[in-house]
Amino acid sequence: xxxxRCFRALFTVALSPGLLFGAATIxxxxxxxxxxxxxxxxxxxxxxxxxxQHPTPITTEAVVTGANNTLANVxxxxxxxxxxxxNPATQAVTFTQKGCQYIPHVIALRPGQExxxxxxxxxxxxxxxxxxVNREWNKSQPPGTPPLSEKFDKEEFIPVKCNVHPWMHxxxxxxxxxxxxxxxxxxxxxxxxxxxxxxxxxxxxxxxxTQTQDVTVSGNDSKTVDFTFKAKPx
Amino acid sequence: MGKVFAVIVVVIAxxxxxxxxxxxxxxxxxxxxxxxxxxxxxxxxxxxxxxxMVEAGLSFLxxxxxxxxxVWKFSSRGPTAEIxxxxxxxxxxxxxALALVGTEMLALGVLGQRAWATVYFTPAKPxxxxxxxxxxxxxxxxxxxxxxxxxxxxxxxxIDEGNSNFFGLDPANDVDSRDDIVSGELAVPVNREIHLLxxxxxxxxxxxxxxxxxxxxxxxxxxLSVHFTATQIGKYEIVCTQLCGLGHYNMKAYLNxxxxxxxxxxxxxxxxxx
Numbered sequence: 001x002x003x004x005r006c007f008r009a010l011f012t013v014a015l016s017p018g019l020l021f022g023a024a025t026i027x028x029x030x031x032x033x034x035x036x037x038x039x040x041x042x043x044x045x046x047x048x049x050x051x052x053q054h055p056t057p058i059t060t061e062a063v064v065t066g067a068n069n070t071l072a073n074v075x076x077x078x079x080x081x082x083x084x085x086x087n088p089a090t091q092a093v094t095f096t097q098k099g100c101q102y103i104p105h106v107i108a109l110r111p112g113q114e115x116x117x118x119x120x121x122x123x124x125x126x127x128x129x130x131x132x133v134n135r136e137w138n139k140s141q142p143p144g145t146p147p148l149s150e151k152f153d154k155e156e157f158i159p160v161k162c163n164v165h166p167w168m169h170x171x172x173x174x175x176x177x178x179x180x181x182x183x184x185x186x187x188x189x190x191x192x193x194x195x196x197x198x199x200x201x202x203x204x205x206x207x208x209x210t211q212t213q214d215v216t217v218s219g220n221d222s223k224t225v226d227f228t229f230k231a232k233p234x
Numbered sequence: 235m236g237k238v239f240a241v242i243v244v245v246i247a248x249x250x251x252x253x254x255x256x257x258x259x260x261x262x263x264x265x266x267x268x269x270x271x272x273x274x275x276x277x278x279x280x281x282x283x284x285x286x287m288v289e290a291g292l293s294f295l296x297x298x299x300x301x302x303x304x305v306w307k308f309s310s311r312g313p314t315a316e317i318x319x320x321x322x323x324x325x326x327x328x329x330x331a332l333a334l335v336g337t338e339m340l341a342l343g344v345l346g347q348r349a350w351a352t353v354y355f356t357p358a359k360p361x362x363x364x365x366x367x368x369x370x371x372x373x374x375x376x377x378x379x380x381x382x383x384x385x386x387x388x389x390x391x392x393i394d395e396g397n398s399n400f401f402g403l404d405p406a407n408d409v410d411s412r413d414d415i416v417s418g419e420l421a422v423p424v425n426r427e428i429h430l431l432x433x434x435x436x437x438x439x440x441x442x443x444x445x446x447x448x449x450x451x452x453x454x455x456x457x458l459s460v461h462f463t464a465t466q467i468g469k470y471e472i473v474c475t476q477l478c479g480l481g482h483y484n485m486k487a488y489l490n491x492x493x494x495x496x497x498x499x500x501x502x503x504x505x506x507x508x
Contacts, residue, residue, distance in 0.1 A: 040398040041507035043418030046373055046487050057507075062396045126481060140480065161395060164481040166373050169396035206396070234406035 236309020386411020
């Protein structure tokens with residue numbers, strides 16, 4: 001009886017918005033030093049229906065930079081210190097194949113959250129997340145077919161490729177926490193609504209790896225945490 | 235009854251020969267003509283195929299007419315008539331048939347070898363333009379050595395498709411690979427011999443360009459090559475003709491035959507995109 005009551009109390013506490021979501025904010029900017037590899041033009045001549053969608057050819061997206069050495073597509077999230085969040089998000093995350101390109105290049109989703117894979121092209125795609133911790137799968141998606149629905153159970157950064165179009169490349173970041181952000185072209189990110197606490201913030205870039213910083217916030221603090229990656233020319 | 239059968243055999247043989255003969259030699263509709271030939275060696279292959287067709291066709295007709303003749307002549311004999319079988323009888327008939335078919339096969343082989351050998355048993359000229367072709371599930375990629383004329387070494391562990399490093403080059407440590415030009419289409423200058431160095435990344439594939447009259451398999455682990463000279467400017471399809479997996483149907487690329495001037499421009503443009 002006592003244990004049951006304890007559990008219920010704990011559960012209530014865990015689910016109370018005050019503890020899960022607070023008023024503090026951590027924001028910052030992702031930049032790089034050094035010279036990043038030159039983005040290469042993607043040759044889509046094999047798939048004319050896709051090539052003609054790009055009057056200006058697109059380039060590789062492994063490292064996407066902005067003005068003033070900013071880095072886009074960096075996933076910033078709370079890797080330690082965040083309260084447990086048992087409920088998976090209810091909203092599906094959409095990953096679109098358009099012009100033989102993954103849009104967006106990186107998505108973040110939570111274990112159990114629905115992933116919708118959409119094919120807007122006139123050609124078949126074969127989406128293949130190269131999962132190591134989660135179950136690996138690869139599915140063919142002919143043009144005009146409804147979106148595929150999938151989910152992942154465990155936290156992992158999963159490279160995604162298309163088995164038909166070797167240049168197509170993206171990432172799924174499966175994260176336990178709901179406190180995450182993906183930096184835009186200007187390199188900025190924002191983790192709002194944090195309860196007071198001591199957190200480890202991790203920034204992940206697909207070619208440059210991860211960096212972590214510890215930060216403590218209380219009340220409605222607004223703290224700045226910047227990350228700087230070392231770029232590699234090759 | 236036997237005579238009716240003999241007549242039917244003759245009718246079937248002639249009726250099936252007529253469309254082949256008209257398509258092959260008197261065809262005017264585009265789909266009936268052999269595909270355009272854009273190579274220096276293609277005419278030899280075409281002539282050989284034509285010869286094979288004529289000889290096989292004549293043999294077919296002769297065999298069918300002979301069959302009809304025998305049926306016509308001997309079908310009305312009674313059950314007690316003597317039948318010669320080999321061995322024992324019909325010795326000269328069998329020897330003649332073997333000699334005829336043997337000569338025919340040998341002749342086709344010897345003549346055909348000549349057409350084949352011009353492509354496959356001769357080395358490329360030393361000044362041929364070397365291009366490396368890589369087949370992998372499910373795309374072809376082509377590599378040009380760049381300004382230094384040298385191909386960088388391949389490191390399969392460095393293959394990184396997200397960074398368009400399809401060959402596994404190591405530009406950080408290998409200077410030769412830094413100016414290598416990688417392309418999804420095979421652009422070649424017209425009237426210049428191309429020496430295509432072929433390697434497969436994963437499973438067996440095949441390089442087939444109908445207009446070039448070239449078909450050569452990629453075999454994983456083997457360094458194979460073909461050489462050819464394209465004589466007509468234009469764009470032609472390269473298809474994989476060796477079933478290589480789920481995406482085989484979509485494994486293709488384009489052969490882009492350009493004038494020397496356009497080719498130089500193309501190469502420059504590609505180099506800037508690397």
